[in-house]
Amino acid sequence: MTISLFIEQIINGLIIGSMYALVGSGIALIYGTMRVLNLAHGEFYMLGGYLVFLLVVTCGVPAYLAIPIALLAAFLLGALIQRITIHYLLQREGWAFSTIAVTLGLSIFLQNSALLLFGENVQSVPYYVTGIVEFAGIRIPMQRLLILGVAILTIAVMTYVLKATRLGWAIRATSQDRDAAAVVGIPASRIYLITFGIAAALGAIAAAMMAPIYAITPWSGLPILFKGFVVVILGGLGSFPGAIVGGLLLGVVEAVGVQLTSTEWRDVIAFALMIAVIWVRPWGLFGSKS
Amino acid sequence: MFQPLRPWQWLLVAITLAALAVLPLLSSNSYVLHVLILSMIFGIFASAWNLVTGFAGLKTFGHHAFFGIGAYSSALVALHSGLSPWLTIWIAALIATVAGLFIGLPILRIRSMPHVAIVTLGFAEIVRITISNLQSITRGELGLWGIPPFESFTLPVLGEMKFSPADKAGYYYLILVLLVFSTGLITLLMRSKSGLALVAMRDAEDAAESLGVNLTRHKLLVFGVSAFLVGLAGAFFGHYIGILTPSAAVGPDLMILVIAMALVGGLGTLSGPLAGALVLTCVVELLRDLNDLRLLIYGAIIVIVVMFLPKGLATLGPIVRRRFTYLRAPTTSPAKHL
Numbered sequence: 023m024t025i026s027l028f029i030e031q032i033i034n035g036l037i038i039g040s041m042y043a044l045v046g047s048g049i050a051l052i053y054g055t056m057r058v059l060n061l062a063h064g065e066f067y068m069l070g071g072y073l074v075f076l077l078v079v080t081c082g083v084p085a086y087l088a089i090p091i092a093l094l095a096a097f098l099l100g101a102l103i104q105r106i107t108i109h110y111l112l113q114r115e116g117w118a119f120s121t122i123a124v125t126l127g128l129s130i131f132l133q134n135s136a137l138l139l140f141g142e143n144v145q146s147v148p149y150y151v152t153g154i155v156e157f158a159g160i161r162i163p164m165q166r167l168l169i170l171g172v173a174i175l176t177i178a179v180m181t182y183v184l185k186a187t188r189l190g191w192a193i194r195a196t197s198q199d200r201d202a203a204a205v206v207g208i209p210a211s212r213i214y215l216i217t218f219g220i221a222a223a224l225g226a227i228a229a230a231m232m233a234p235i236y237a238i239t240p241w242s243g244l245p246i247l248f249k250g251f252v253v254v255i256l257g258g259l260g261s262f263p264g265a266i267v268g269g270l271l272l273g274v275v276e277a278v279g280v281q282l283t284s285t286e287w288r289d290v291i292a293f294a295l296m297i298a299v300i301w302v303r304p305w306g307l308f309g310s311k312s
Numbered sequence: 313m314f315q316p317l318r319p320w321q322w323l324l325v326a327i328t329l330a331a332l333a334v335l336p337l338l339s340s341n342s343y344v345l346h347v348l349i350l351s352m353i354f355g356i357f358a359s360a361w362n363l364v365t366g367f368a369g370l371k372t373f374g375h376h377a378f379f380g381i382g383a384y385s386s387a388l389v390a391l392h393s394g395l396s397p398w399l400t401i402w403i404a405a406l407i408a409t410v411a412g413l414f415i416g417l418p419i420l421r422i423r424s425m426p427h428v429a430i431v432t433l434g435f436a437e438i439v440r441i442t443i444s445n446l447q448s449i450t451r452g453e454l455g456l457w458g459i460p461p462f463e464s465f466t467l468p469v470l471g472e473m474k475f476s477p478a479d480k481a482g483y484y485y486l487i488l489v490l491l492v493f494s495t496g497l498i499t500l501l502m503r504s505k506s507g508l509a510l511v512a513m514r515d516a517e518d519a520a521e522s523l524g525v526n527l528t529r530h531k532l533l534v535f536g537v538s539a540f541l542v543g544l545a546g547a548f549f550g551h552y553i554g555i556l557t558p559s560a561a562v563g564p565d566l567m568i569l570v571i572a573m574a575l576v577g578g579l580g581t582l583s584g585p586l587a588g589a590l591v592l593t594c595v596v597e598l599l600r601d602l603n604d605l606r607l608l609i610y611g612a613i614i615v616i617v618v619m620f621l622p623k624g625l626a627t628l629g630p631i632v633r634r635r636f637t638y639l640r641a642p643t644t645s646p647a648k649h650l
Contacts, residue, residue: 059426107619118425119371120618123575126373127614130568134608244564248437251430259426286445293434300431301418 026159031277037166039273040173044228045246046253046265047180048221054260055197055217057118058108061125063225064247065132070096070226071238072136075145078233085150089230093223100222101215103128108218109211129243136240147233169231176227177266180220184262193217197260248289252296258306267308332488336481345480349552351593352487353545356494358573358585360541363498366580367507368534369514371425373567374415374432377439378408378539380562382546384443384450387459387556397462401547408543409536411439416535420528423517436562444558457555462486483552490548491586494541499582501537510534565607569596572610575617578624587625 045067052060073095077088107128111120153164184190195203196213204210228246229238236242253272257264272292279291299307317325336345361375386404390397415435419428444452451457462475462482473482501507509530512520521527550556559565569592577588592613599606617624 053426059429107615110619114622116622120622122371122373122426122429123571124615124618126568126571127611127618129611130607131611131615134605134611138604138608248434251434255427255430259424286441290438290441290445293438296434297418297431297438300422300427304422304424304427 024159028281030160030162031281032274033160033162034166035273035275035277036270037170037173037273038276039270040170041228041232041269042246042249042253042272043266043269044173044176044224045250046257046269047177047262048224049250050254050257050260050262050265051193051217051221051224053254054262055193056108056112056214057260058112058121059125060221061122061247062103062129062132063125063221063250064243064245065129065136066096066100066222066225066243067229067246068136068238068240068243069099069132070222070229071233071242072140072145073226074230074233075147075238078147079145085147089227092230093226096226097219097223101219103222104215104218109214112214129247133240133243140240142240144237144239146237149234165234169235172227172231176224180224180262189216245289249292252292254306255296256299256307258308261306261308264306264308268306271307329492333485336484342480345484347593347597349480349483349487351590352491353549353552354570354573354593355586355589356487356491356545357542358570358577358589359494359498359582360538360545361570362574362579362581362585363501363541364534364538366574366585367502367514368510368531369517370419370531370534371429372419372432373429373571374434374436375538375542375570376562376564376567377415377432377436378412378542379546379549379566380439380443380558381411382408382543383550383556383561384456385543386547387456387550388449390460390551391456391458397460397547397551401544401551404547405540405544408546409540411543412535412539413532416532419535420531436564436567440558440562440564443562450556450558453557453559455555455557459550459554459556461551461554487548487552490544494544495582495586497537497541501534502582506530506533568607568610568614572614572617575614576625581624584624591625 045063048066049060049063052058052063070092073092074085074088077083077091078085081088083091107124108121111117111124114120149163149165151164151168155162155164155167182190184194192203192208192213193216195206195208196210200210203213249272253265253268254260255268256271257266257268272295275295276288276292280288283291332348335348339345357375357379361372364370364372364375382401382404385407386397386400389395389403390400393400395403415432418431422428422431443450446452447454464474464482467473473485475482475486502510509520509525512523512525513527513530517527546561549561553560573588573592574585575588576592577586578584592610595609596606599609602609
């Protein structure tokens with residue numbers, strides 16, 4: 023294998039990894055603020071993909087309009103799901119397990135609703151941009167560069183929101199200490215609702231960008247959920263920056279691993295990496311022990 | 313941890329067992345037997361999952377790995393070594409135990425529930441993908457077929473025990489014995505000192521440790537026993553069904569089914585998972601025509617049970633009774649019943 027091909031694979035790994043990072047950061051946000059492990063997160067990705075498909079292919083809406091609409095819809099869906107299930111469970115005893123169980127049930131329910139609504143056919147969306155960029159023998163399709171650009175933009179916006187807006191302060195305050203935040207007038211329930219919506223929208227962005235490359239099926243959420251879990255374990259569960267770095271790292275490790283073995287073993291590599299990290303550093307590669 | 317059974321409860325257990333034992337003599341309908349055999353396989357699976365999750369409080373989501381390991385080990389050993397399935401199911405259960413201890417080790421160090429859930433899920437995915445990729449050994453999704461059935465033998469009173477698709481009575485009695493064995497083992501374990509330690513570990517890990525409960529030993533013990541029983545159920549399943557595919561024997565659907573059973577029956581109770589397994593297996597059979605809706609309904613059942621019946625169907629009884637007594641005698645204080 024030539025060096026340029028190898029570099030090409032690494033760059034592809036980074037690009038796919040940036041999408042893992044978006045999905046993982048949604049899981050991390052939800053866990054970070056309300057200590058809920060969302061097993062239905064992959065379904066936000068899957069439904070996001072279908073929303074974009076319906077808007078772009080079925081209704082003929084241009085992609086630059088369709089994607090924001092899909093994001094908004096995903097936000098509302100996420101918030102709705104939080105309000106009718108997690109919201110009530112958090113007020114009860116044993117919520118740590120009951121929220122995991124309920125999101126598992128939701129995941130199966132949404133997956134099979136999608137199967138009923140859209141059928142089991144594999145769907146895809148045409149490329150948003152065409153063309154190939156060539157530099158020093160390395161060839162990268164424009165579509166993939168667009169993915170990377172959108173990921174960087176999304177992460178920048180999210181970082182700004184979390185660090186420099188009142189909403190972001192409220193989210194971070196609630197995640198640090200719910201009761202103390204409530205004392206200064208931050209309504210935890212509303213913050214939870216918004217966080218869930220944002221996390222769902224992050225999943226939908228990833229889905230919208232991946233739709234032209236990866237097929238959309240009712241089952242496309244599950245593998246990406248597992249990837250998201252690996253990402254948050256690598257980065258430390260509940261850490262937003264950790265999830266970003268974890269996602270990029272996973273993308274590169276997978277790209278190199280697939281070069282060394284074959285595509286069928288891609289997921290085994292990811293999970294083995296995760297179990298190894300849990301064994302050595304249960305608090306994540308970048309988190310602190312406390 | 314359980315109260316000793318009262319006489320009427322002993323009677324109930326005896327009647328249930330007697331009814332299950334004479335059933336094949338009354339009805340030779342192989343479809344009824346098939347549904348009951350599946351219920352009992354899942355009953356063992358759900359009870360063993362409940363042992364780890366409901367009693368010991370280690371919330372794992374990867375027990376289907378042990379089912380698949382049990383099923384494939386027993387089938388492959390029987391196919392290649394020519395050993396009798398009567399022997400290989402125990403070998404397979406031991407292999408599953410080793411796998412359980414192996415995955416138990418990283419879990420020991422983690423106290424956070426989400427981490428445990430993710431690690432066990434990931435482990436099961438590794439097992440599933442590995443089985444499906446090793447096509448030269450397992451034939452992958454094409455299916456491993458030609459798994460030898462159990463050998464027939466003759467019993468003094470009951471006559472010949474046959475193990476064939478047409479005559480399921482042999483399978484029925486064997487799985488009934490395995491179910492009694494597994495329920496007995498779980499009951500003995502939970503009634504021992506270790507059982508108390510497990511429940512203490514679930515309810516207050518730090519407090520249990522400070523009182524001298526060896527967390528490492530108990531977590532490994534419970535994981536080993538549970539993996540053993542699930543592996544045994546898986547091994548039986550392989551020889552009973554006769555064909556194994558990774559999606560049927562190690563698929564996440566299997567775990568979802570078992571979680572739904574334990575939740576519906578009531579987590580952390582002895583009879584709950586057994587009742588849940590029977591109810592949901594029958595529901596699946598009734599919904600056979602609505603195959604597309606099957607998993608949709610499961611998802612909905614899990615959500616509804618978690619939201620409205622957090623302790624499973626067992627709590628439905630008291631709720632109904634309370635309503636009822638309330639209407640009849642509003643002055644009755646609930647404290648009287650405690």
